[in-house]
Amino acid sequence: MLEIYNSLTRKSQPFSPLDAKNVRLYVCGMTVYDYCHIGHARVLVVFDVIYRYLTHIYGADHVTYIRNITDIDDKIIARANERGLNITELTEEFITAMNEDARALGVLSPNQEPRATAHMPQIIEMIQALVNKEYAYQAENGDVYYAVAKFEAYGQLSGRQLEDLRAGARVAVDEAKRDPLDFVLWKSAKPDEPHWDSPWGKGRPGWHIECSAMSTHCLGNHFDIHGGGMDLKFPHHENEIAQSCGATGEAFANVWMHNGFVQIDNEKMAKSLGNFFTIREVLERYDPEVLRYFILSSHYRGPLNYSNVHLDNSKNALTTLYTALRGIEIDESLLAPSEYSSRFFAAMDNDFATSEAQAILFELAHEINKLKIDQAMMAARYATELKSLAKLLGLLQRDAEDFLQAGQSGELSADEIEQKIAQRNQARADKDFALSDRIRKELQDAGVVLEDGAGSTSWRRE
């Protein structure tokens, strides 16, 4: 039985979907004005695994996963201006880049990736509903604000009281607002800013409304899971609840999930601190699967401390797993879930304990290595099981040799390596071990490790 930690109730609860034939998941995706960093990689990978696992439980056609794209906001406008582009040129560029990054990381496509700019009618409709119900008002300056005090449950997600928020408010008081906590739903356009027509004049949506409008539009008023990074809990998600519940009068998401931050030297990785890495920078040095493995090596709610040492560690771990699979013919017809599968599922059922699930993969690899010696059939059976479990994490789906021998440009080519190996094996046949060892050393210096097996020599890159 799957249990999920719900940020709303602050405890783990058995998950039961509103409709098991259509489990609905919405995740706040990216605001597209720059390349994705490792923090974004974490959201992508974590929710990809959640999506995979829900699909495993409820069936491929019974999960709807929506990950939105915010393609209009202040930062986008500012960045487009800096670069002399219109906002569409800018956002298209980074949406393409994001999709490349996601694909490299083995992230499955969500069922839909709705964009804010393509949902203006839904956004305006929701704001109108809020105005009609007097949850929102248009101020003197033309902006439309949400009147936070009107929504009784405000603060339930983040565990805050309105009074505490007011006391701690560091927001410069905006004269147009009735209450400093009110937030903007519709911003009237300044000259030269991108804008859309609305009942409140030309303008653009505020930051939070697009997610309320798109999730409702794609999944209905009331759905199962809403996720995103920790930092979105307040104010973004708190405001979404206020907007959606206010507008529809119905419950919104049942379960709220928030993934923890990526840190560097135990400090939050953030653009403002200048200590972030983009996904593509990391992929220049590491195989994308290594990054994926690393992300899944800690629980999604905890912090994830990034460092090269940790990625090296992940690479070694993945090498161990692929080595076990090496040379074994995967045969789906052999698949017979064993005790390892039950333990793997038990781990995943426990709020997606991926690091624990990974541990099971190693035990399977261990088992395979032992069986490999004289029970090929059993080894193949477990290897098939290993691969099928790992698939739920989006790992180990490549051919083992492909992973182990994957290299960077500028290194020795596979052909060159094979030639050296042939020379060395000739030397070995001639008992010229001095030459043989020289060739081994030469390859080793080039980052290639040789492994002499029975009758043949295999190799991998370090």
Added chain:
RNA sequence: GGCUGGGUGGCAGAAUGGCUAUGCACCGGAUUGCAAAUCCGUGUACCUCGGUUCGACUCCGGGCCCAGCCUCCA
């Protein structure tokens, strides 16, 4: 100040009221022409102070420390 999480062996990272996590690294052995891989094996822990208990790393309470949010942010 308010609100969230968290403090486990050299590093990373889980579970659990009494018994082995797991990975990487390290050490010893097997194996190898030499290696690598693999197998076998050893070692290193549970922030602190109280309490509950026959027994707590695991439950409860106080303290200390760390990170995050309260302002754009995955």
